[in-house]
Amino acid sequence: MALLSVEHLTKHFSLGRDIGAVLRRQPSSWIKPVEDVTFSIGEGEILGIVGESGCGKSTTCNLISKLDDATSGKILFDGEDVTHLSKTALARYRAQVQLIFQDPFDSLNPRLKVFDIVAEAPRALKLWDEAEIARRVPAMLALVGLPPERYAQRYPHQLSGGERQRVGIASALVPEPRLVIADEPVSMLDVSIRAGVMDLLRDLSTRLKFSCLYVSHDLSILTHLCDRVMVMYLGQLVEVASSHDLVNSPRHPYTRALVAAVPVPDPAYRRQPVEIMGELAKPVDPPPGCRFAPRCHLAMPQCSETPKMIEVAGRHTVACHAVVE
């Protein structure tokens, strides 16, 4: 059974109106960063979300982690509807769904020692007493490759970027979450260090049995790490497939462009031409239908209707009128 299912998840933000718009009786503009997104994450699965800036990948994370409330749609966690939660239920949910942040330099409190940073969540969520925390935190530090005798009493500024991100991972994992949401956790790290952090996450997800929603703009990182990857464009889900299928047989014209645009560290490699028109828009008052249509070389009249997600092969779904035909 799926650990997390998201059904028709939608988030709209009003941009408000200035006095001129009010006088002219114009309706206010809406940003629609997430529109009717449906997917699920299995137990122990690492699911990737890829897309360019403004595609709604971070908003989706915020909605699932309950940092923000959905406009409509449903979030089911372990079969239970968590779309609207009471304060106590929310605290319980937060212990089970943890976040790893992008910036290991900004996301750690500079005044706390590593031990206290990692102990912060269990203390705030009142999970265990101090004796239990004193037992679990060092164990977790050891698990992420930071021997507690050397690292527990250090401050963040005494750590390198890779070490800080390991602290970030330790604090996310110490409450024993069942779902970890990682938003670009390695994009600020150097290439030589990245692979270690990715390995760690993958290894711990099997050992500690948590699922992971991994967000990145970098398709080559995602396809190395994730079992399945979903592609978003301006708030809409356009394709979901296994990493292998996504790279080797992308179906949606946007995914094809995205795969073709990835730089490959091989000077002999000749890329497929990238077929995409125009520039990336913002999801402000988007017209109905497929939001990729204005840039799509396969666009046709039906594209003004939103295409449904259709299974084109085993566990490979695409939302595109042209492809399904």
Added chain:
Amino acid sequence: MLLEARNLRVTYRTTEGDVRAVDGLDLAISESEVFGLVGESGCGKSTVVKALFRLLPPTARIEADVLRFRDHDLLTMAPVRFRREILMREIALVPQSAQNSLNPVQRVGPQIIEAIRAHSTASTAKARERVAELFDIVGLQSELMERFPHQFSGGMRQRAMIAMALAFEPALLVMDEPTTGLDVLVQERLLGRIRKIRQRIKSSILLITHDIGVIAETADRVGVMYSGRMVESAPTTALFAASQHPYTLGLKNAFPSILELGRELISIPGSPPDLSNPPKGCGFSERCPFALETCHAQRPALLKVGSDHLSACIRTAEIEYMRDAASKKLTWHS
């Protein structure tokens, strides 16, 4: 040789002692080539740019055996003369995060016109014509000259900055991390544009990046920097097909490629050395699985290992063994 640096050293004076950000760098760029300089954060690649463009703060000291651009000695040239005769006309810079380098309260065209007029005696009308030409080269419509930077997308602002740098068709165009922070599709377009620009203008390009994927696609020759020094340099194909330095081998192991999904990524253990207290020997020795006693004590020279291929490693003779061993995870993480 267009640009030649031998034993370039840049030292920052700080309250905690001297920090040598560039520590004996050798660099040579020929006419009309794209030279890619790769390295991780803190390896000194941005300091090299600052040294070339005299953008170093007063606390920095720059020394070199040779620092020559064509027949100008950049080391002894007066800053005023550098700005008047060399900057923009001979060497131009597209700075890091160029998307944010335009003046937000001035239209884009006039900003570039102003830059052209500051470095030449061209009339405004002549300069305007030139900007229209430059916009065409970088693939922007000339109507966009009258727009403000906020009306441009990130990729368009980047291209506008490239247009400005190309104003006098400089012999050397330096681009510092041009694709960092851009979306993949925008990056792809920019790289395509750089390739097109090369067909029209014979400038050399020094492309500085941490992304070896971008290097593989764009550069003719590559230099790999580590801890303030050049550890390997070679034509791009040779560097990827026959890497010589353990750091380059490690970097390739760690870099994901969509062509090899099954390949296990191997990180390099440890982190780069602290430049305020640099190791005596090879900068990479602390992280290198092949390091010997001598590596920690003695600095390897950058030596010729093939045609136009230089590497700074004392175990170069054993490269076949190292290459084979470096592809195994246990070699790095035992």
